[in-house]
Amino acid sequence: MPKKIRLGILGGGGDSLIGVLHRVASFINDNYEITGAVFNPDHEQSLAFAREIDVPTDRIYKDFDTFVAEEMKLPAEERIQVVSVLTPNFLHFPMAHKLLENGFHVICEKPMTTTLEEAKQLQAAQEKSGSIFGLTHTYTGYPMTRQIRKMIEGGMLGNIQKVDAKYYQGWINDLIHDKEKRTTTWRLDPAKSGASCCNGDIGVHAFNMIEFTTGLRINDILCDMNSLYDDNPMDIDATTLVRFDGSKAKGVIRASQIATGEENNLSIAIYGDKGGIKWEQENPNFVYYFPESGPMQVYKPGHAYNSELSLNGTKLPPGHPEGIFDAMANIYLGVAKAVRGEAYDAGEFPTMTDGVRGMDFIEKSVASNQQGNIWVSLES
Structure with a gap:
């Protein structure tokens, strides 16, 4: 089996529902490993949360700009490959845009941006980068x-x-x-x-x-x-x-x-x-x-x-209920296939x-x- 995809997370710390949903979903099919994050705007809280969920703290960055700058210093074979953007709506565009410009694949919460114009700019950035972009319309x-x-x-x-x-x-x-x-x-x-x-x-x-x-x-x-x-x-x-x-x-x-x-x-x-x-x-x-x-x-x-x-x-x-964690996991699975260049159905992720x-x-x-x-x- 190919090595696990290196996953970064922005937001979703503490008791965030969306945070636990994405973390569990990323684990379910054994495709991802959380490698780095900015879980919280407060760096100390971010570090504490990383220790709480047993994520190594050496790549828990103080803010988003540091996250990108430090990851880009690493060789490609060590760098985070996919970044999940779980922040409030107004941060989706600037974060996703910078990530795409730097060659990261992105999984983003919806709505994707706060305006249609931002969405078009993001689309242009993705087309230029060639990166995979998954939007979590979970259902x-x-x-x-x-x-x-x-x-x-x-x-x-x-x-x-x-x-x-x-x-x-x-x-x-x-x-x-x-x-x-x-x-x-x-x-x-x-x-x-x-x-x-x-x-x-x-x-x-x-x-x-x-x-x-x-x-x-x-x-x-x-x-x-x-x-x-x-x-x-x-x-x-x-x-x-x-x-x-x-x-x-x-x-x-x-x-x-x-x-x-x-x-x-x-x-x-x-x-x-x-x-x-x-x-x-x-x-x-x-x-x-x-x-x-x-x-x-x-x-x-x-x-x-x-x-x-x-x-x-x-x-x-049959007879064993599939739930919301499984639904989100299926989107993560589809993105993993795309990142690895494997064949996938167009319905596997938005x-x-x-x-x-x-x-x-x-x-x-x-x-x-x-x-x-x-x-x-x-x-x-």
């Missing part, structure tokens, strides 16, 4: 969302007619109704979060899931957002109508962070002229298929009837293209809302 890593992609590719739904994607959470209730909290949290600060909170954070996942599973490209959108309070410039609820390029299908993206009592309710329903299909993130091991003529069928991971893409992302025998598309969706949804809820077109 594309589930075996059964990959199965949906292949079922639709195989014509099991026929011509798509209707798509309904929903992502409901209730977590922001604790912040939005408290004036001090809603004016001090970075999630509701456009300078740090970008132009959109709800669609930028979770609506873009639903957008990505539609394009990932159906193979259709969303061409036009009409968005209606809610911010609840006059002193809150950010959306915390959004409904977006969508039209597709080259298709008569229509769709809707429903996203909310004030859906009281909801936890992480991402779901998608897709209806064609031959059948329909449904999937829910909180119950991710079941795909419900409704053929036009015949009883409902339930697909589960690990069975031989599933596609190669689904089975390649399945680590356990790319720079998905990041640019996502930023276009976010900016155009804000524009649609601000201009009086009108139809606007995404870039081709």
Whole structure:
């Protein structure tokens, strides 16, 4: 087996959910070894966290610029190869851009940047560098969302007619109704979060899931957002109508962070002229298929009837649930294949293209809302 890929991490220290998700995911398929990091802006805290998780401290750098400078002094065979960017949104672009300029491969949290213009600049930097870039739309890593992609590719739904994607959470209730909290949290600060909170954070996942599973490209959108309070410039609820390029299908993206009592309710329903299909993130091991003529069928991971893409992302025998760590691990696995020059399916990890598309969706949804809820077109 090839030697493990040397992995660097930016952010994700302490009790960060995203940090533990990425670290565990990198370990699952035995492809990566955490070699260096800046876990925290405070160097002492970063060192303490490295000792806590048993990562050697000799390459725990005081800041990002030092990370790059010191790694570039090392011979290529010792240098960190892939860097995971797990910082708040406003740091994604400057960090990823500098990493690509210096030849590192990058795995980046979404949204990829805070503006579409930054996304285009990042795309140009990647094209110049030739580095691999993976974007962690985690839910594309589930075996059964990959199965949906292949079922639709195989014509099991026929011509798509209707798509309904929903992502409901209730977590922001604790912040939005408290004036001090809603004016001090970075999630509701456009300078740090970008132009959109709800669609930028979770609506873009639903957008990505539609394009990932159906193979259709969303061409036009009409968005209606809610911010609840006059002193809150950010959306915390959004409904977006969508039209597709080259298709008569229509769709809707429903996203909310004030859906009281909801936890992480991402779901998608897709209806064609031959059948329909449904999937829910909180119950991710079941795909419900409704053929036009015949009883409902339930697909589960690990069975031989599933596609190669689904089975390649399945680590356990049937009946053993695959979860969010496994989904993220499948994205890391796809990036590892690309870094090593191995063959991989285009559905194994989201790319720079998905990041640019996502930023276009976010900016155009804000524009649609601000201009009086009108139809606007995404870039081709």
